[in-house]
Structure formats: structure tokens, C-alpha cells
Ligand SMILES: Nc1nc2c(ncn2[C@@H]2O[C@H](COP(=O)(O)OP(=O)(O)OP(=O)(O)O)[C@@H](O)[C@H]2O)c(=O)[nH]1
């Protein structure tokens with residue numbers, strides 16, 4: 001007759017059995033992968049043509065569990081996109097109407113030196129400079145003081161943009177972050193489908209001591225956003241802002257309208273990005289990133305290796321080595337660009 005095992009022996013036997021099962025599963029997986037064919041697909045196209053967005057759609061369709069693991073990591077990037085959109089709106093208002101009192105310490109980049117003096121700037125003190133441009137600023141409309149108040153209330157939020165970029169870049173200060181150049185060292189390596197996601201860990205362990213401290217700026221931005229969501233909403237739907245958008249004077253990136261219209265949901269304390277949020281996020285790709293998916297087509301298994309490249313001109317040299325053994329290329333052309341007009345004069349003058 002067999003002797004009964006003690007609870008400790010039972011536990012040990014279960015551990016060994018589970019380890020064997022796991023080893024068998026890994027071997028089966030490796031064998032399946034060896035049998036599967038490699039398909040190397042390159043995503044090419046200009047910057048902001050939607051390469052990374054298409055990659056995320058592949059991930060959502062074929063490997064949604066990995067997107068779930070990453071979900072929390074996208075939260076600070078959504079905040080970062082929102083801060084940039086608000087800053088661009090305020091800068092354009094400053095430029096058009098001399099709304100703010102730009103000067104030392106003001107986080108907005110339209111400094112008095114760049115603003116030409118024009119008549120009708122009223123209370124806006126930003127118009128006292130002697131810039132060489134021919135920009136003539138619009139006269140103060142009736143809602144001028146109202147937008148001025150909103151601007152003042154939103155400045156602390158906008159002022160966090162560079163600090164947030166720096167925190168997301170792993171402590172590396174990103175010079176020129178305000179022009180949209182954004183680098184998160186190691187971000188690309190972390191996005192491969194079979195790696196865990198340290199950022200997500202930080203957020204899922206809310207209140208978990210030391211790790212939370214690393215995300216101090218993100219947490220402050222989340223709180224500031226929650227406290228100023230009314231102002232963000234008022235700014236976005238304000239007739240002064242909407243008329244600049246309609247007149248093509250204010251050109252925002254694709255994500256801005258979506259995130260700003262959803263600010264109430266995003267500003268909640270327990271906010272977790274939805275699939276749609278993740279698809280709307282704009283994060284410039286640096287270098288080339290590889291994403292692996294297992295795809296079954298007509299009963300055959302394929303290992304799809306998707307190469308998402310940086311589309312900006314300075315990034316294109318990195319594409320070359322990947323052409324040699326590429327199975328296919330998906331080239332993206334943004335149809336949203338078909339009716340794009342020249343950048344507004346304010347943009348050209350400021351950044352030329
Ligand atoms: N309306 C609309 N927006 C899109 C579509 N595809 C992408 N976008 C948006 O356009 C932007 C495209 O950004 P990315 O996908 O990061 O562009 P990218 O080609 O990877 O750019 P780089 O990494 O700089 O080369 C994102 O904000 C997306 O939300 C689309 O089909 N429709």
C-alpha cells in the first residue's frame with residue numbers, strides 16, 4: 001500500500017510536475033516555431049504616415065495579450081501628447097492675438113523678441129517686441145480676457161512637458177523636446193512581443209513604494225490634468241480655438257482632437273488607455289524595431305517579423321540593412337496629407 005504524502009511532499013511533487021509541463025510546452029512551442037516559416041515584412045513610409053499605428057493594429061489582431069501587458073505604459077505617452085497639443089494651441093493663440101505675457105520663465109516658446117509689435121494687442125503684453133517678420137496680429141476679440149485666464153490656469157500643466165519627456169526618456173533630458181523630438185531610450189527594445197514591460201509593472205504596482213517614486217512627474221501631471229480638465233475642455237471647445245482650426249491657422253497633429261475631446265475620461269485617476277487611445281498615440285520611432293507575431297494562414301504557421309522603421313529623414317539610413325532578406329514591404333502613404341496646406345506663417349517664422 002502507498003504511503004500518504006505529507007503536504008510539503010505534495011507541494012514539491014506539484015512543483016516538479018508543473019516544471020515538466022512548462023518544459024514540454026516550451027519544447028512544443030520551439031518545435032512549432034522551427035516548422036513555421038519566417039516572413040519578414042518591412043513597414044516603410046514618411047514620418048507620421050502610420051507605420052507604428054499599423055504595427056499596433058497587427059499586434060491587436062494577432063497578439064492582443066501583449067498589448068494588454070503594455071497598456072499601462074501608454075498612459076504617460078497619452079499625457080505627453082495632450083500636453084504638447086495644449087502647448088501648441090496656446091502658442092498659436094499667443095502668436096495670433098498676443099494672448100500671453102511670454103517672457104523669461106514662461107514655458108511657451110513665443111517670446112516677446114519674436115513677436116512683432118502690432119496695433120490692437122490690448123492687454124496682451126507679448127506684443128511689445130520688435131521681430132522682423134511681417135506677421136500682423138489680429139485685433140483682440142471679445143473673448144480675449146477669457147482665453148487669457150484659461151492660459152494662465154493651464155501654464156503649470158504645459159510647464160511639465162519637458163520634465164515628463166525627460167522622465168519617459170529614462171532620465172535623459174531631451175533637448176528640443178518641445179519641437180516634438182522625443183526619444184525614450186530602450187523603448188523600442190521593450191516593445192518586442194515576447195518581453196515583459198517594466199513600465200507597466202510600475203503602474204500596476206500602484207502604491208508599491210520605490211518604483212512609484214520613479215514616476216513622480218507622471219503622477220504630478222496626472223493630478224494636474226485631473227484638476228484642470230474643465231479648463232482643458234473649455235480651451236478645446238472655445239470658439240477662438242475652433243476658428244483658428246477651421247481657418248487652418250492652427251495645425252495640430254492627428255491625435256490632438258481625439259484626446260482633447262476625450263479629456264474627461266483620460267483625466268480620471270484610474271485612467272487606463274483603451275485600444276483606441278493606444279492607436280491614436282503619436283510616438284516618433286527611432287531606429288528600427290522588430291515585432292514578432294505568429295500567424296496561421298491556410299493551415300500553415302508563419303513567424304511574421306514586422307520591422308517598424310523611423311520615417312523621419314534622419315532615420316532612413318537605418319532601413320538599408322533590412323532590405324536584403326525582406327519578404328515583403330508595406331509602404332504607407334498618409335492620405336490625410338492630400339489637402340495639407342503650407343505650415344502657418346507663424347510656424348515658419350518661429351522655427352525657420
Ligand atoms: N485618422 C487617422 N489617423 C491615423 C491613421 N493611422 C495613423 N493615424 C494617426 O497618425 C499618427 C501616425 O503616427 P505613427 O503611426 O506613429 O507614424 P509613423 O509612420 O510610425 O511615424 P515615424 O515613427 O515618425 O516614422 C498617429 O497619431 C495615429 O493616430 C489612420 O488611418 N487614420
Ligand SMILES: [Mg+2]
Pocket residue numbers: 051052053283284285308309310311
Ligand atoms: Mg513610428
